[in-house]
Amino acid sequence: MKIIDLHCDALMKLADGKGSLSYADSKELDTNKARLQKGETFVQCFAIFIDLDIKSDQKFQAALDQIYYFKNEVLGKNHEMKQITKWEDFDQLKENEIGAMLTLEGVDAIGNDIQKYSILHELGVLSVGLTWNNANLAADGAGEPRGAGLTSFGKELVQFNNQHKILTDVSHLCEKAFWDVMEIAKYPIASHSNSKVLCNHVRNLTDQQARAMFDKGGLIHVVFNPPFINESGQASISDLIKHMDHFCSLGGVEQIGFGSDFDGISTKISKLENSSMYQNLINELLKYYSEEQVQGFAYQNFLNHRPE
Numbered sequence: 091m092k093i094i095d096l097h098c099d100a101l102m103k104l105a106d107g108k109g110s111l112s113y114a115d116s117k118e119l120d121t122n123k124a125r126l127q128k129g130e131t132f133v134q135c136f137a138i139f140i141d142l143d144i145k146s147d148q149k150f151q152a153a154l155d156q157i158y159y160f161k162n163e164v165l166g167k168n169h170e171m172k173q174i175t176k177w178e179d180f181d182q183l184k185e186n187e188i189g190a191m192l193t194l195e196g197v198d199a200i201g202n203d204i205q206k207y208s209i210l211h212e213l214g215v216l217s218v219g220l221t222w223n224n225a226n227l228a229a230d231g232a233g234e235p236r237g238a239g240l241t242s243f244g245k246e247l248v249q250f251n252n253q254h255k256i257l258t259d260v261s262h263l264c265e266k267a268f269w270d271v272m273e274i275a276k277y278p279i280a281s282h283s284n285s286k287v288l289c290n291h292v293r294n295l296t297d298q299q300a301r302a303m304f305d306k307g308g309l310i311h312v313v314f315n316p317p318f319i320n321e322s323g324q325a326s327i328s329d330l331i332k333h334m335d336h337f338c339s340l341g342g343v344e345q346i347g348f349g350s351d352f353d354g355i356s357t358k359i360s361k362l363e364n365s366s367m368y369q370n371l372i373n374e375l376l377k378y379y380s381e382e383q384v385q386g387f388a389y390q391n392f393l394n395h396r397p398e
């Protein structure tokens with residue numbers, strides 16, 4: 091069954107490798123092409139994430155470096171990989187092609203410069219989380235003790251997203267910023283978050299947040315990072331499915347999906363350790379849900395709720 095995965099960090103690894111990693115089949119990459127093919131991935135999102143240690147005036151260059159590896163290594167050397175640059179592109183992929191979509195995880199790289207934001211969008215960024223866990227000029231992330239909401243600049247970016255049909259991703263925001271986004275975003279989404287009721291972690295969503303997302307027509311894509319699944323830090327496929335069950339109980343059966351976080355996580359769910367193992371999750375889900383529901387989780391829910 092084909093898969094849409096909303097989050098991986100392969101570009102960070104490719105850029106850190108400075109050309110030493112081959113996207114086609116490097117073992118170091120959980121989401122290399124061979125693994126996507128084996129796991130039946132239909133579209134993989136690739137996050138641009140800039141390490142916090144990089145100095146502010148070098149962050150935009152670091153974002154461009156990651157886009158360089160996306161264009162030249164991921165796409166340039168693998169003819170099956172096709173960049174998604176607009177929402178209709180999902181419908182144009184051929185049988186043997188895999189869609190590749192750029193996303194931005196934290197807007198630190200643009201400083202306060204909306205022109206840089208516009209350039210990243212022109213290069214193909216279609217989904218943006220305003221923060222990672224830290225605070226920046228747009229908002230506070232989930233790990234920032236201050237916990238403040240959107241700045242005026244952050245609101246300007248959400249308006250830009252609304253105008254350009256860019257998803258506004260709430261996954262790393264602090265709660266106050268989450269509610270600010272929900273008030274103004276036309277296309278909110280949580281690309282890689284689980285339920286806080288089942289695992290009390292700052293990166294997870296409360297039931298109130300999850301319901302608000304479903305009420306607004308947004309999606310929640312569950313994340314495969316064990317510390318976001320169980321407080322013990324270890325997790326099985328069944329444990330991950332409990333988060334999906336819980337979101338379904340809140341009305342999300344047609345609004346949930348997957349955002350693995352492969353290549354960004356250091357511990358793994360057993361039997362779901364990289365993209366090649368995706369069908370293990372699908373086969374387990376088919377024991378509890380109808381084929382149509384599982385197709386929804388795997389790709390159709392996202393297709394149904396993408397901007398028109």
Ligand SMILES: [Zn+2]
Nearest residue numbers: 195262282354
């Ligand atoms: Zn993340």
